[in-house]
Amino acid sequence: MSLPTGTVTFFFSDIEGSTRLIQQLGERYPDVLLAHHTVLRQALAEHGGNELRTEGDSFFIVFGSALDACSGAAAAQQALQSHAWPEGGRVQVRIGLHTGEATLVGNEYLGLDVHRAARVASAAHGGQVLVSETTRALVDHVLPSSLTLKDLGLHRLKDLARPERLYQLNIDGLPGEFPALRTLEATPNNLPTQMTSFIGRxxxxxxxxxxxxxxxxxxxxxxxxxxxxxxxxxxxxxxxxxxxxxxxxxxxxxxxxxxxxxxxxxxxxxxxxxxxxxxxxxxxxxxxxxxxxxxxxxxxxxxxxxxxxxxxxxxxxxxxxxxxxxxxxxxxxxxxxxVPPLAVPDLKALPSLSALSQFEAVRLFIERAVAVKPDFRATNENAPAIAGICERVDGLPLAIELAAARIKLFSPQALLSRLEKSLTALGSGARDLPSRQQTLRGAIQWSYEMIDAPGRRLLARFSVFARGGSLEQVESVCGPPDDIGGDVIDMLDQLADQSLVRRLPDFSEPRFLMLQTIREFAAERLEQSDEAAAIKDRHVQAFIALVQQAQPYVFGSRRKEWLDRLEMEDDNLRAALDWTLATGDAKNAMLLAACLWRFWQMRGHIHEGRARVAAALA
Structure with missing residues (x-):
């Protein structure tokens, strides 16, 4: 499918009251939905519409011509109106049209104008076609006599962006009177205007x-x-x-x-x-x-x-x-x-460029990058770096926006290289934001200052864990209570309540994780203390204990269970080995290696294992 580029018109539609229809029609609803799809597809295809996505009862279509989009929308409403629907099953569809420019990544359009079109549609009622100001400007003097535009005035849509002047497309032979639009003006409110689009979520x-x-x-x-x-x-x-x-x-x-x-x-x-x-x-x-x-x-x-x-x-x-x-x-x-971070792709199995843009973090990066550098394009060459940037900053929207702002200076590949060394490469954001939201460090510092001294000590000590740790491990490495200044379990709960660590579900025992962006901040605090070496030594001892505990089981009936557990702790095991090698602790390095060789062999890490042993013996 060859999709139009440049200035295009986006068409969004859905069925008004679909939940009510499902309840009324019961088993007959799938047939009604299929008829709706067939009627819409035929009417829109005849006017040059390119179907991009269908979800449930909603359609996302793109037209190369604003006039074709208006004609297609009118034909769709006429066909829906004349269709013989079953008793109690009349389908009323609301349609929104908006014209603009958007970045085409594979078969996916990204940009503010896409979101705007969806919000125009959400303001409509069943049987109504709404048109934005940009679309009206292109078709006002060329519409056929059977179609006219009615000015409905300025409205704030539910994307919370600037007010948009909306028009109703009046179609000969179809109803032209509808209730007030479903816009923010319908309810008293003081919701602030947002200067950027809301992506994903x-x-x-x-x-x-x-x-x-x-x-x-x-x-x-x-x-x-x-x-x-x-x-x-x-x-x-x-x-x-x-x-x-x-x-x-x-x-x-x-x-x-x-x-x-x-x-x-x-x-x-x-x-x-x-x-x-x-x-x-x-x-x-x-x-x-x-x-x-x-x-x-x-x-x-x-x-x-x-x-x-x-x-x-x-x-x-x-x-x-x-x-x-x-x-x-x-x-x-x-x-x-x-609130979770935005979804990021798996760097070990990157999908195609088109599929990559479906990830919310990637979409946010691309849209914000285009906002600061209009000629920026996601390509097969820079896509892995874009995915790497999103993963490096844990999918945090603030960090992604800060990273995208750097595209004015660096290519995605160069930016990722800098971020792998330090998150300070993110710089700062818009000057009109509160100081705690201008930099990622400022956002973390705000939370850090709200916890007490024992909590700060636990946060710093927890940073030795790579990709999290079990409660038992955290207690042995970060405790005991009289040393850290409180009960580790209670303090972990407090850090989790402050969103500085995350409780991980779906584990047989409690497990906690610190986002990498927060971990780097906490690790700096640990290095500034006089206990960094001692805590890292405890971390090594905790994982020596784990691999020794696992050793008898990697050959028996519980082999998979224990290999999976070691796989889950692979980043922690690497961190422990790194510390033993950095401090010249060959004895503990070889002890870890001796217990891990079967795991390395069975799980495809044998080359890494050989390199670790060679480094310990050097």
Whole structure:
């Protein structure tokens, strides 16, 4: 399939009320969906539409001509209107058209205009075709007499970007009156305009909406730079129609005194307290009979104010609270939602360039790189480096955006080479961001300063673990309690609550992981202390104990179980060997090698094993 490039028009559509149709039609729904697909495909193909993607009842089509896109959309609505649908199964499709330029990577278009087109469609009603200003400018004077455009005015779409003037494509013989558009203006709100597109996170937005429908207090947690604020805003925009009395964003990063949180919320809602009245009383009176959503951003430094959220929820049955914080609030009724990094490809099995662009981290890098260097293109030559950059920074959105900004100076290959040496190559971000969000180091430093001295000591010591460690190993290397200043289990929980380490599920025993970006920061703190050598020696002893424990089992019936365990700890074993070789500890290096030779042989690491033994004997 040869896809158009340059200025193109994007078509998005989906069925209005598809969930209701599924419930009404039951077993008949698949036949109705198939008929919908057939009708749309025929109408759009006849007008030059190129089908890019179909998911469920939604279509993503690209046209080389804006006029063809309008004609195709009109033909699709006419065909859908005249089709003989079963009783109770009439399909109403909403369509959005937007014209712009996008980067074509394989068979995938990337760029702000793609997202814009999808949001135009989401503002429409069933049977309606919405057209953006750029599309209108190209077709206004060349449309056939059967098609006209109706100016619907300026609207903020749910991508939270700048307002867009929208037009309705009126089609002769079809209804032309529809309810107010599904845009941000339909609900009172103060959600801030975003200057860049929201990329990926479809699964997290969907899960966040579902969790918010069940829990009245939802806390998005994650380390600095993981995109909690942006995700919370997108969830809020998507559920806005469920809160007719308003959706309000309350920025708390600049608030340091927990006593001032009620005042900050009241200010966001434009509520004034007269006389000696307390802000909390004014809030309770204002919210008690309303269906409202509060978005409390950056709550981590205000945890003593967490009971305030419960007080508001108890006094306002229609209230929901969505919080972003590096730490959970630890109050009754709270639902935590850990925000994961963006998906990154497996560097050991890189897919094709087109498939690579499906990974959210890669898409974000490419789109932000094009924003700073319009002639940037992802190619087969630089794709492995782009994937490597995304993996090197753990898929953290802030770090990816900082890396993409460096494309003005470095090729992806050169940038990856620098990042492999140090993350300082990322530099800083936009000057209008808070200082803690301008650099990755600033984001991590913000969290580091919020933990106590024993927690900082544990964080530094934990950095000796490469790709995580089990609870037993962490206790032996980082403890004991009287040495580190507290119970290791409790302190690990606190670090996890602050999003500085991650609890890993799906293991028979508790296991913890530190993102590589945070690990480098923590390792610097360990090196600045006087205990780095001692902690690394403990790490070596812990893994000598593990390989000695494994040795009797690598030949027996439990061979796979123990080989898998050693494979999981391969990075830690390498780190232990590196330290023994760096310190000239040939005895422990050979002890590790003697216990690992069968693992190296069975799991394809024999060349590495020989090199390790040779280095120890040198």
């Amino acid at each position: 479809d699964d997290q937005v969907r899960e966040g909406r579902e969790l918010l429908s069940r829990a009245r207090l939802l806390t998005l947690t994650g380390p600095g730079g993981t995109g909690k604020t942006r995700l919370s805003l997108q969830i809020a925009a998507d559920v806005m129609d469920q809160f007719p009395d308003g959706v309000y964003f309350v920025p708390l990063a600049a608030v340091q005194d927990p006593e001032l949180v009620p005042s900050a919320i009241a200010q966001a809602l434009a509520i004034s307290s007269t006389g000696g009245r307390r802000p909390i009383d004014a809030l309770l009176e204002h919210l008690h009979d309303k269906r409202t959503l509060l978005v409390l951003d950056n709550f981590e430094q205000l945890l003593p104010a967490a009971p305030l959220a419960i007080m508001l929820l108890e006094g306002s049955p229609g209230l929901r609270v969505l919080v972003s914080s590096r730490s959970v609030l630890r109050v009754y009724g709270e639902q935590e939602f850990p």
